[in-house]
Amino acid sequence: MTLKRALGLDTRAERYAYAVDPVMGYTAAAKIPDRWVSTTCGYCSVGCGMFIGVKDGRAVSVRGNPDHPVNGGALCPKGLSEHDMLHVATRARYPLLRRNQRLERVSWDDAIATMVRRFRDVTQTYGPEAVGVLSTGQLVTEEFYTLGKLVQLGLGTRHYDGNTTLCMATAVSGYKRSFGSDGPPGAYEDLERADVVFLIGANIADNHPILWQRLEANPGKTLIVADPRVSKTAMLADLHLAVKPRSDLALVNGMIHILIEHDLIDHEYIAAHTTGFEALRESVRESTPERVSEITGLPPELIYKTAVLYGNARAGFIGWTMGVNHSTKGTETVNAINNLALLTGNIGRSGAAPFSITGQCNAMGTREAGFTSSLPGYRKFECAEDREALAAIWRVPADRIPTARGLAYPDIIEAVLARKIRALWVIATNPIVSFPNLGVLRQALESLEFFVVQDGFHPTPTSDLADLVLPAAIWGEKDGTYTNSERRVSKVNRAVEPPGEARSDFDIFLDLAAAFGCRDELFPGWTKPEHAFEEWKRVSAGRLCDYSGMSYEAIETLGGIQWPYPAGATDAADTRRLYADGRFQTDDGRARLIPTAWEPFPEPPTADFPFVLNTGRTVEHWHTRTKTGEVPILDRLAPTAWLEMNPRDARALRLKPSHRVDVVSQRGRVRNLELRITETVAAGQVFVPFHWADFNANQVTQSAFDPYSREPNYKQCAVRVERTTP
Numbered sequence: 273m274t275l276k277r278a279l280g281l282d283t284r285a286e287r288y289a290y291a292v293d294p295v296m297g298y299t300a301a302a303k304i305p306d307r308w309v310s311t312t313c314g315y316c317s318v319g320c321g322m323f324i325g326v327k328d329g330r331a332v333s334v335r336g337n338p339d340h341p342v343n344g345g346a347l348c349p350k351g352l353s354e355h356d357m358l359h360v361a362t363r364a365r366y367p368l369l370r371r372n373q374r375l376e377r378v379s380w381d382d383a384i385a386t387m388v389r390r391f392r393d394v395t396q397t398y399g400p401e402a403v404g405v406l407s408t409g410q411l412v413t414e415e416f417y418t419l420g421k422l423v424q425l426g427l428g429t430r431h432y433d434g435n436t437t438l439c440m441a442t443a444v445s446g447y448k449r450s451f452g453s454d455g456p457p458g459a460y461e462d463l464e465r466a467d468v469v470f471l472i473g474a475n476i477a478d479n480h481p482i483l484w485q486r487l488e489a490n491p492g493k494t495l496i497v498a499d500p501r502v503s504k505t506a507m508l509a510d511l512h513l514a515v516k517p518r519s520d521l522a523l524v525n526g527m528i529h530i531l532i533e534h535d536l537i538d539h540e541y542i543a544a545h546t547t548g549f550e551a552l553r554e555s556v557r558e559s560t561p562e563r564v565s566e567i568t569g570l571p572p573e574l575i576y577k578t579a580v581l582y583g584n585a586r587a588g589f590i591g592w593t594m595g596v597n598h599s600t601k602g603t604e605t606v607n608a609i610n611n612l613a614l615l616t617g618n619i620g621r622s623g624a625a626p627f628s629i630t631g632q633c634n635a636m637g638t639r640e641a642g643f644t645s646s647l648p649g650y651r652k653f654e655c656a657e658d659r660e661a662l663a664a665i666w667r668v669p670a671d672r673i674p675t676a677r678g679l680a681y682p683d684i685i686e687a688v689l690a691r692k693i694r695a696l697w698v699i700a701t702n703p704i705v706s707f708p709n710l711g712v713l714r715q716a717l718e719s720l721e722f723f724v725v726q727d728g729f730h731p732t733p734t735s736d737l738a739d740l741v742l743p744a745a746i747w748g749e750k751d752g753t754y755t756n757s758e759r760r761v762s763k764v765n766r767a768v769e770p771p772g773e774a775r776s777d778f779d780i781f782l783d784l785a786a787a788f789g790c791r792d793e794l795f796p797g798w799t800k801p802e803h804a805f806e807e808w809k810r811v812s813a814g815r816l817c818d819y820s821g822m823s824y825e826a827i828e829t830l831g832g833i834q835w836p837y838p839a840g841a842t843d844a845a846d847t848r849r850l851y852a853d854g855r856f857q858t859d860d861g862r863a864r865l866i867p868t869a870w871e872p873f874p875e876p877p878t879a880d881f882p883f884v885l886n887t888g889r890t891v892e893h894w895h896t897r898t899k900t901g902e903v904p905i906l907d908r909l910a911p912t913a914w915l916e917m918n919p920r921d922a923r924a925l926r927l928k929p930s931h932r933v934d935v936v937s938q939r940g941r942v943r944n945l946e947l948r949i950t951e952t953v954a955a956g957q958v959f960v961p962f963h964w965a966d967f968n969a970n971q972v973t974q975s976a977f978d979p980y981s982r983e984p985n986y987k988q989c990a991v992r993v994e995r996t997t998p
């Protein structure tokens with residue numbers, strides 16, 4: 273503090289001055305920009321339209337786009353402070369190479385040459401599939417498309433997956449099994465048009481706040497929320513079903529049982545558009561309200577009431593997020609949800625949809641652009657026709673295209689541990705905080721021969737372990753498109769320059785392609801993301817995710833365009849919902865009704881570990897806090913992790929609100945959590961948010977994965993709670 277300030281002579285009048293901005297009105301003078309740049313929020317997949325205010329080349333403010341069809345000008349706390357994320361001290365600025373145990377600054381030329389040399393060493397010794405790649409949902413679609421081609425045709429490895437497997441892979445697998453393709457069928461306006469909205473394991477008031485506002489715009493709805501916690505969303509529901517952890521699948525099957533028994537199903541729709549009804553009916557015969565009551569802890573009357581409410585809905589909407597996805601039974605639960613919608617004809621109509629609410633801003637883009645669980649444009653690895661069509665567009669021999677997907681995220685980690693993968697390239701993700709069972713992951717990463725982290729932030733707990741750090745531009749610093757949860761493709765625009773020598777991921781990929789010697793073949797003449805977009809349009813043409821009628825200009829003008837939008841399309845409303853014609857992406861055009869079976873979660877409580885740990889998110893932070901942890905207002909709002917415990921359990925353990933606690937499982941311990949004694953969790957359960965590296969919930973979670981999607985079972989494991997010892 274200066275002497276003038278200490279004496280009260282410096283009131284910092286300039287810093288706290290207000291002025292009138294023609295757009296924002298009366299506001300802090302420091303936030304008034306020279307120009308506004310239109311873009312899309314880079315946090316969650318709601319995909320809010322916004323403007324970045326730029327002054328003297330620096331982002332100084334943001335505001336919601338009042339004309340945007342998604343958010344109508346509103347933004348949540350993360351969006352409102354997004355410009356601050358660009359300036360945090362932990363941005364990655366320069367390429368760094370590990371020498372003598374230290375990361376030292378090197379030139380881009382050195383960085384690229386070293387990566388190519390080390391990757392070549394590995395592939396020459398162990399074969400191309402000794403290289404693995406873990407990507408993200410944070411890049412623009414043009415970058416995902418470029419990366420997919422580079423990895424699988426350039427580097428020649430199939431072992432490429434993304435952190436979307438930690439979040440939405442279950443929805444993808446569920447859609448593919450039920451409908452023959454990935455792709456959320458509904459639209460946000462369904463939240464406003466449904467008369468019954470059923471949210472399962474989805475706390476949208478915290479995690480997708482603008483969708484909550486869309487829901488509030490529907491005063492006539494009945495909102496049912498199934499969640500073991502009394503989340504913010506559950507508090508606002510007409511009916512909260514406080515199910516026991518991971519009993520959602522039993523609940524949905526119980527509802528199907530009641531709907532069939534009471535003939536509240538749409539026989540015409542089932543006959544015309546589905547297969548498998550008899551097997552499904554047989555599979556739920558034992559799911560009586562009494563049996564389901566035992567599993568879920570809900571009274572039979574409540575299960576019955578829920579089923580009848582949904583069964584009688586004019587338009588029923590079912591939304592879900594991680595409460596469903598983060599489970600070894602996740603894919604089957606998605607199939608059960610789809611069964612419920614199909615049996616009642618609640619799909620492809622206004623207000624009626626089963627609908628996965630995606631996590632990251634462009635998790636959808638990576639799913640479309642493919643190369644992880646499918647070929648680009650939702651093509652199938654195993655389909656020769658799909659491979660040939662793609663090869664023809666790319667002018668490469670069809671046998672260059674893999675005939676089966678490579679390893680999924682957890683299996684890549686297993687392969688590293690087994691020394692089958694020797695070099696790993698991690699892009700815009702932070703597995704040291706986000707992957708379950710931290711001890712095993714750390715052991716795997718430490719065994720690598722070469723480990724590259726490409727990220728907009730450094731240091732992160734993951735980049736700290738890298739041999740090479742490539743600094744990348746982030747939201748606000750690059751161009752491209754994101755796809756949101758309702759399949760709306762929106763434009764992302766560069767407003768400012770990246771810090772230091774950071775470069776867009778797109779440019780990094782092209783430089784690597786040049787160094788690997790495949791740029792001219794795979795990316796001829798490409799210099800900007802729009803070149804990737806134009807090729808991607810041709811690759812997507814005729815597919816469910818058809819972009820061929822889009823242009824950057826039209827996307828900007830319309831506030832985003834939902835796919836499919838084929839060449840010649842003029843009205844995006846025509847394809848607002850998938851499957852409006854009742855034709856699905858299966859061989860016979862019919863949706864599959866798939867029998868599913870509830871099972872208890874893999875690690876039940878024991879005498880030593882008597883609580884079920886639930887993990888989740890909070891509105892102020894984003895994933896592992898690389899983006900939000902240094903944003904002052906967000907950090908002040910939620911500076912530390914906590915543990916929620918029911919008062920009855922706290923009394924039994926003689927714990928008081930002022931105490932700090934450790935949560936302990938067979939695998940590890942999270943220390944020194946703030947204790948919140950609250951009835952929002954039931955007795956026998958505890959909750960910890962998963963964002964904090966210092967209080968990493970994944971020190972205690974387990975290595976258990978959904979067999980179809982390979983998504984981790986983050987939501988339930990057995991723990992005990994102890995008072996922290998100093």
Ligand code: SF4
Nearest residue numbers: 313315316320348351
């Ligand atoms: S709801 Fe999601 S997209 Fe909208 S402002 Fe918040 S974080 Fe951004």
